[in-house]
Every structure is written in structure tokens, then in C-alpha cells.
Amino acid sequence: MDIPKEKMIDMYRKMLRIRGFEERTRKEFAAGNIPGFVHLYSGEEATAVGACGPLRNDDYITSTHRGHGHLIAKGGRSDRMMAELYGKKTGYNKGKGGSMHIAEMELGILGANGVVGGGIPIAGGAALSAKMRGTDQVAVCFLGDGATNTSRFHEGVNLAACWKLPIVYLIENNMYAECTHVSRVCNLPNIADRACAYGIPGVTVDGNDVLAVYEAVAEAVARARKGEGPTLVETKTYRYHGHFEGDPCNYQPEEEMAEWKKKDPIVRYRKQLIDMGVLTEEEATKIEQEIDQEIDEAVKFAEESPYPAPEEALEDVYA
């Protein structure tokens, strides 16, 4: 697939931004600087970035509790995201949502969602709206392997298939729904095989290969834009940290983790970019340093930003 050089570099930058954001979040959370719960995306960067690569700014996404990666991939800024994690007024949601609920309508981000499967029907509605308004926007619904076992998956995908809605269901199969291995709760080798139940295409790709994800989603997006309906795209990937920060992680065997780390999406993509002549070693290093600095600045921005006034708790219930 022919991806412009700038786009390929931008995708590398975004993958680094996600990893940098997540590892720094882990550190700041452990230090007690971030309240609440956080669910980290490290290890899955190729999925979010590959999936958002073919999207336009006005396309929609719905995200999940493990959403930081999706938001960055769709164009979210690390400083305003970090400020939201800190509960600050300068955060994307003015400190009202936190890690699991970041939204930015201008980027088509219809919200991360703290309920597993919560975004499935909402993304369907956004796709319906695009169709009814006569635009060629598409919606990408990010969901995990666990969400494919909820009733909403059946209701949402069936309806989208019957109405040929412009939507791509991006199933991130990171092997674990919380601490439950997918093989215990899904009786198929590939979740995308469930597509046949709805009469739509389903494809399974290497979720740690950003170009493979890009290609599969680009094809699904093209179908959606042409009015040919939804596609299930399953990416097989792995999360490097627990379900949430603080998870004892006693269910992810060390050997399994080591195997996946050999397939690290960022290391692989860096090598690909250098082999393809898109980046030199020096250029890659320079980008890495820039992202490190950006994340430092994002944390500084979050730390120095004001908290909302306590009475703001009473605002934004009704329009």
C-alpha cells in the first residue's frame, strides 16, 4: 500500500507519543500524582495508530477504558490529555472525566468509555447520523476482545450490518478481558470470524504491525465510505501492563510477555522505516528525543495548571 512518507513518519511519532505518554503516566500514577484508575495502552500502539491512519479529521471514533492510545492516534494532544488525567481545568474535559472519558468533538473523538462495549451502539449512531446527513464520514469503533461477548456487540453489529452503516469495528484482541484469557470465553480461534453471523467481512491482522493494520482498516474504511457497510477488523496484540495500574498481573506468564516484547510494534516499525529509507537512524533518534521532551512538557503543563473551582461540579449536567 502506498502511504505518503510524511504520513509514515507521523505514524511513528504518534506511536512514540503513546508509549511515552503511557510510561510516564505509569510513573506519575505510582508516585500518587494521578488520581483514580488508569489503564495503559503500552504494547498496542500499532493498532490505534494503524487504525486511525486512514481516517480524516471529521471521521468519528469511539474509544474504551484503555483509550489514551486511540485519542493520541486520532490527534489528541498529550498536554491536554495529561492535564485531564491530573484532574485539571485545562484538561480536555475540564477535569470532569479523567482517564476513561476523554472526548474532543472537533477531532471526532466521541469519548473514551468506562463501560466495556459502551461505545458500540454510540458509534453506530454516529455512523447512522453521517449517512442520514448525507456525508461520507465513517466511524471507527474501538473495542476489546471482552466487549465482543456483550449483548451490545450483537445488537450493534447486527443493526449496522442491516442498515449498511459506514462503520469499522476495530477489535483489539490483547488476549485478556481484565484477567480472563480470551480462549476461556470465545470458542473461535479468531474473533473476526464472528462477522459471518452478520453477513459482513471480518479480517484478522497482526496488531503489532502498524502497516498491516493500516492496510486492513483502509480497505474497511473505503468500503464504508462507498456505502457497502461495516467490517470487523481484529488485531492481535498484547498489553505490557495489567488491566489497570495496580493489577498484580499474576495471569500473564513471563514467557508470554517476553515473546510479545520480541514483537514490539515500535521497535519493528522503526526498523521498517529505516530499511525502507523513510528515516535515517539519526532522524529516528531526533524524533524520539522530541517526543521525550514533549511528554516532559505535557507533565509540566498538567502540574502547573489550575484545578477547576469546586463549584464547577454543579455545572454541565444539562445543556
Add this chain to the structure above:
Amino acid sequence: MRKISFKQAIIEAYDEELARDPTVFIMGEDIGKYWGGAQGDLQGLQEKYGPERIRETPISETAILGGAIGAAVTGLRPVAFMYFCDFLGIAGDEIINQLTKLRYMFGGKAKIPVTIPVYSGAGVSAAAQHSKCLEGMFMSVPGLKIVTPSTAYDAKGLLKSAIRDDNPVMFFERTVFNLSRNKSEVPEEEYTIPLGKADVKRKGSDVTVVAIGTMVHRALAAAATLEKKGISVEVIDPRTLVPLDKQAILDSVKKTGRLAIMDEEPKTGSAAAEIAAIVCEEGFDLLKAPIQRVCAPDTPVPFSPVLEKFWMPDEENLISAIEKIT
């Protein structure tokens, strides 16, 4: 003035709003040309507005309501038709965690103008899974508005306002009204009724009765009986429970000093419980006697007509409650 049925008033409200605003559409089960909604409250609309805007769905409550949320945050004004309110539990997460929380969690970024019409209430032997009201339960979900009309006139004006409102509005249609052939006065010319404004359905001076939905008519019947006994009853129909016109209730209690609340939900945690608490908190000194709640027992709605009649609050229950405090 011309007279029309409750159901016809509902159909007219949809018709006028669909004609007025191209972003309004309705989606739900069996709302098309065959049935026009299970109680016929959308009859003729699909023929007029087509299957795109009167959009029939599979039996998939989460997809309907969740889809409405997604359509609303991206610029449309959906009506998510959910059949009986008893079925709202199927889309419980959409209501409790999505519809009513997204705007708040997003820091006010999204508007979610979704109207949710539901059939509600007992009185037709539909048994426990097709007879609830649930207004009281949903009053404790911030972010929702709750409308519960008792007349054709109110239903039309309030439904039009609900559709135009930029917030989620749950619109409770009593099944007994939808199925009734009774006709009442509704003007030909267009009007709306603002959400949050109670209506004094009968003026009186000795006791205030706040009645909801079907109970409004029973309270009016009881008031007519009590008038002959020399007791003057004021009947207030809040019409919307969220926002609730507290002032109208407090003003009336200031005049009468006595309050009975008539609600066909089980007493515990009901809308009646909330109204009683408000008057105790903000109008305790106005009261000359304890507040009476005339509610259903804390049981599911029974099927057999004999049981259901016993279960539903009626004129006699209200009269004996009022006689205790006058």
C-alpha cells in the same frame, strides 16, 4: 374547540416536529406502516415521512438508545422509541451511564437531544412486565428530564417541547390514555408547553393533591365527591417531574396547609416520596397536618383485574387519606 384523543395528540406532535425540523427522526420497533407503534401512537407517520426518518429497528434496545446517543452528539435530534418503560432496563447502561453522563463527563462539550417515549402505567391487566411507571426511579438519575402528561392537550404541547429540548427527555405515555377513545379539547393552532411548569387542574382551598398521570383523573373525581362533603380540593398536575415545579406545589400548600400525593408507583422511593420530602424540607411550617402519600403497595403490578384494581390507588383511597387530615 375541537376534541381529539390522547393518541391523536401524540401523533400530531410528532407530525409537526418532523415537518418543522429535518434533523428530527424516530427509531424503534414496529413503528412503520403496519402498526405505527404498538399502541398506534405513530400511525401514518412512516407513510408521510418515509422509512429513513421513521426508522424501524430490530428488537435491540441498546442499539436503539445507544444509536440515538451517537446520532444526537453528531447533530441529529432522535426520538428513541422504547416501547414499554418496563423494557428500559434492557438499555439500562445506555440511560444510566451514557445518555445522562456523557455531557457531564465531557465537561459540557456534547449536547444530547434525545427524546425517549415509553408506554407506562397499570389499568389494562397487562401484568407486571408491561405496567410500570418508573418515574421515581429515574428521578434519581441526574441529566434526564421526565415528562408525564395526563391530558391530550398537555401531551401534545409537552412532547413538542421534549423534542426541541437539548437534553435527554423521557416521555411517559400512560397506556390507559393511548388506548382510550375519550376525546378532549386541543386547539388546531400550534402551541408548546414548557417543561417544568405544573398545571392546577382544579382550584381548591382545604387540601392540595399532587397527582401524576392516570392519578390526575382519579384525584379530580375524588375532588368532585369531596366538594359535596364540603371539602375543597386543589389538584396539581406537575406534568414534568424533572424539572419539578416545586414552587407551584409550595404555593398551593401555603394556601391549604394540607398535602396528599397520589402516584401509582409503589410508595418506597417514588416520585411521591421525593415531593413529600421537598415539602417537609422547604414547607414544613406551612403544614397543618401530616403529608399523605396515596401510592401503590410495594409489590409488582398484579395481572387479574380484581388484583390490579385493588393494587392501583383510587378515589376511595384518596378520600380516606384526605378525611384523615381535614
